[in-house]
Amino acid sequence: MSRLFAGLCALLLAVPLLAGATAAGLLGGGIGGQTPRPSPSATADIPAGYQQLYRAAAATCPGLPWTVLAAVGKVETDHGQNPDWTSDAGAVGPMQFLAGTFTAYGVDGDGDGTADITNPADAIYSAANYLCASxxxxxxxxxxxxxxYNHDTSYVTRVLTQADLYTTPDPTSSGPSTAALTAVDYATAQIGLPYLWGGDGPDYGEKGFDCSGLSRAAYAAAGITIPRVAQDQFDAGPRLPPGTPLEIGDLVFYGTSTIDITHVGIYIGGGEMINAPRRGAPVRTETYVRPSYLGATRPAHP
Known part of the structure; x- marks a missing residue:
């Protein structure tokens, strides 16, 4: 494959995002609704009282899916089941607030007249308030x-992935495969590397990636070979029918038409993707919803 075309993704210019748009609202995928149904994983993993609190607290912030709030609780303290509620940084309680942040955003969630950083209701409502304001x-x-909430891009990825696992999947789907999760894990580990036109990453002795170099390397780490160029990756499929809910690991494509694909990203859940955007912008997470979105493929079809 000629390297002359390997960096087509570099042509993708920054475009305005659709403010307020979500994956579910546009394509029926992801976790974009505020009240997605709990998956079997959520039902088994989240204590009933906590699930009720996550749902009620998320309802105070239109557009915040309760599953995202629940995923924060899972990542922070396993829904309060981790007895060590004080982090090295001094964060406290089931949602791991720093004292200063809780002072600014704390909410009396249970209506007892006091906002208590260690009280599950207060902490969860406060987390919803902080996320909403942010x-x-x-x-x-x-x-x-x-x-x-936590200045760590890998934290963002973990929470969004967990949120998708807490959402009832498309009944026709068996969920993301091991290969898809491996590809996402690989891509997450590259966050922060520079964009490099034609870049194939450290495995090829290069310091960065372009968009299709990242997606190919991620699937190579999962034992799946896909073409090098974004257009060829789109053509190779298997292509998802319009309206199919996205799954973790799906490749999402952009351009002016299906024969002019200029960019690709790796869907990680919650309406987000990991991609190498353009010159001057490192590998990072971004919303996948853009006017130039043309469709998705599922290389790691179960």
Missing amino acids: GARDGADISGALYA
């Missing part, structure tokens, strides 16, 4: 809100 309202910037 960009989650109307689903405008879920990943940005999570990054404000």
